[in-house]
Amino acid sequence: MEETFARNRKSRGTEAPLVSSSRLANRRNSIPGSRFMSKASMPLKVLLGVSVLWTASVAGFFFWDSHMSIWNAQEMAIKEARGHFNKDVALRKWAARHGGVYVPVDERTRPNPALSHIAERDISTPSGIKLTLMNPAYLLRQVMSEYEELYGVKGRITGFKPLNPDNAPDEWEAAALHQFERGETEVFEQALINGVPYIRLMSAMVADEYCMKCHSRQGYRVGDVLGGVGVSVPLQSYLEGVARVDPEKVLLLAVIWIMGLAAIYAIGLLIRRRVEERKLNEAALIRKNREIVSANAYLTRFAEISAHHLMEPTRRLVSYSQRLQGRLKTMPDEARNDEIYQDLQVLERDAAHLRMLVKDIQLFLAAGEPVDKVCIQDVDALVSSLLQRLESRLKRAHVRLHIDKLPPATLDKSRLIDLFWILMDNALSHGLPIDDNAVPEIHISGERVGKLSRYRISDNGPGIPLQYRERVFEIFERLTTTDTPAGAGIGLPIARRIVESRHGKIGLEDSPLGGISVVFELPDDN
Missing domain, CATH: 3.30.565.10 (Histidine kinase-like ATPase, C-terminal domain)
Structure with missing residues (x-):
């Protein structure tokens, strides 16, 4: 193995130290530093970031809850509008099934010109009281007017071909009627009426056999959309309820927010303590590693230098033992000492073995x-x-x-x-x-x-x-x-x-x- 390594490493200078002290010093200085230690403020930044995130989450929940309260208020207003609509539809159907209602003629209720084609539009009682026939739409319009005066809920029947011109649709109602023609059955939205917020709801009014008494002459058939029944419910009372801040809810959110901040702070302190302990342990480990690497570097350097300096004495031992053996061979037989010659052979063999060991040490040091x-x-x-x-x-x-x-x-x-x-x-x-x-x-x-x-x-x-x-x-x-x-x-x-x-x-x-x-x-x- 010695001869082969000598050939393999001839160009590397086997006789010289194979690992320089500068390389070992560089290796010692290149111990991974504490990048973590250079970021001492990192726990505080994380703590502030988590606190801001927690605050934003609580605030977001508050605004989301407020938004849901507004949505719930609108849903309640829509349900109220549907209730009024159902009441109006029931009243209209009742009137239609009875062919209308005869009522006394007065300043508010005049005979309906749209019903002039009906033979008994106007009749008199045996006592002489004049009665006029109110068709369902006429009846419902008056009821809606009374209801608006009492409760503020507006109602209206409209269509593209109303018997009463006053029932002609406005812009929003016309748009809703067009949607009914395309198959929609209900339309609603939030709108301002005279500067006051309302939920406007309109549902389609479909003709049945009772409607034909008044509308057959307009060309309608059973199942056609006559128009729509609209209801407008004021939102002010709902919105005022939403606008009122619930002190108990605010207090609960404040308590949750403070408890969350306290938990974040406590966890932050725990993490900071662990980080400081880790930094101390890491610093101690780095110092220990540097000491170990430094000690290894010195020991390796000492071994290299020792092996280098031992090489020359072993070479000389081999050389001088060979020279002495040569001189003994040239001496006369009577003057030659065979015991000394054998001792020189042993010395040469041991010196060669020592030289091989020194070379092997150099090879071992360089192998890493x-x-x-x-x-x-x-x-x-x-x-x-x-x-x-x-x-x-x-x-x-x-x-x-x-x-x-x-x-x-x-x-x-x-x-x-x-x-x-x-x-x-x-x-x-x-x-x-x-x-x-x-x-x-x-x-x-x-x-x-x-x-x-x-x-x-x-x-x-x-x-x-x-x-x-x-x-x-x-x-x-x-x-x-x-x-x-x-x-x-x-x-x-x-x-x-x-x-x-x-x-x-x-x-x-x-x-x-x-x-x-x-x-x-x-x-x-x-």
């Missing part, structure tokens, strides 16, 4: 930061390139390799290469079967799961017991106790650091081939 632009990568092409470099190892181990179509991954290319190299190297180093007669197999597969790209590298090796599958992702943890330069126990931790830096997951599962499967997921979002 992208090296270049994070974007969508062609994993098929990347794995094919890595397999060319592993071709000789695969042939020596006689590995049977299976590679499926792999989905693209969102990551910077350098770390994606490192990630697959670590896992493939791990499979070749620890995933080969123990039985010499078994054919080694490695299967690389992938799939899309929602917005995740999931990859699986499986082998048919000895596997890893369940209780150790989390432990192998810890730094410098190995399941073997052999003290060899290879296998420092940092490959899988580096892989986890790369995956988790992208908010992905990595873990171990049982392999379909009988060994172990390393499964990791990378999300699409950056």
Whole structure:
């Protein structure tokens, strides 16, 4: 793994610190600030807004109630008008069914010229009192006049061909009569009569057989609209009742308004207290996070510098041990000390192992930061390139390799290469079967799961017991106790650091081939 990483990161300066302190400082300073804290006046503004909204709602209800009171007053006036109309219709029908009414002739009731064609329009009683026939319209007009004088309710019969010219329609009545001709049976509206508000209501007057005595000579037939009966009810008394403000209603609304404001204020205080507590907790959390990030930055920087400065002594140890071994080889056999030569070999091996550990530490520190632009990568092409470099190892181990179509991954290319190299190297180093007669197999597969790209590298090796599958992702943890330069126990931790830096997951599962499967997921979002 050391040689491969050296090639992969040659252009990145592996010997130098891989994560600069300025980058860590910027990361520390970029902790999300309290945008909420910069809006200290927000609760007060919300409280005022809700109070205004509540006041507007109460006022709106008051005006709506006033409007409904006016509407109810108009409805009551309309019902009264219909009642008067029904009374007039009943009186007219009674008179029509009796063929009219004979009444004494006086100054107010003169013989009706429109009934001159009737033979017995005028008669006399045995005592000599002169009587004249009043047709229903004539009778109703007088009754309406009396009713208006007594109660202020105006009544009127009108039509386009009245027997009495005084019953000719005015402008509003003419419009209503035209609506009756189009099928309407009732028309009403609020209007001013001599400056006084009235509800004017008119209903259609339909001819029946009793009407033909007077109207047949005008060409009317049973079922025709003769005209209309109108009633005008004064609204003043209704409107005065509406205009009077009910103190009890106003008091009730005032109490509701004050109670609502009190509830809003109490809730506002509670919210403000919670906001202040949240601000204090948030400020404490931000300070704690800054302390943690600052401490991590210093520790990381210390580890980088330590690893950087340890690299040179280890290089010198290897170099000087090799030089001393060379000198011992050139010495005569009687002067050569084999024990010293073996000690130098051990020293060289341990120095090389220490150098590899220092490099692995540098790689682990750098694994959490992208090296270049994070974007969508062609994993098929990347794995094919890595397999060319592993071709000789695969042939020596006689590995049977299976590679499926792999989905693209969102990551910077350098770390994606490192990630697959670590896992493939791990499979070749620890995933080969123990039985010499078994054919080694490695299967690389992938799939899309929602917005995740999931990859699986499986082998048919000895596997890893369940209780150790989390432990192998810890730094410098190995399941073997052999003290060899290879296998420092940092490959899988580096892989986890790369995956988790992208908010992905990595873990171990049982392999379909009988060994172990390393499964990791990378999300699409950056």
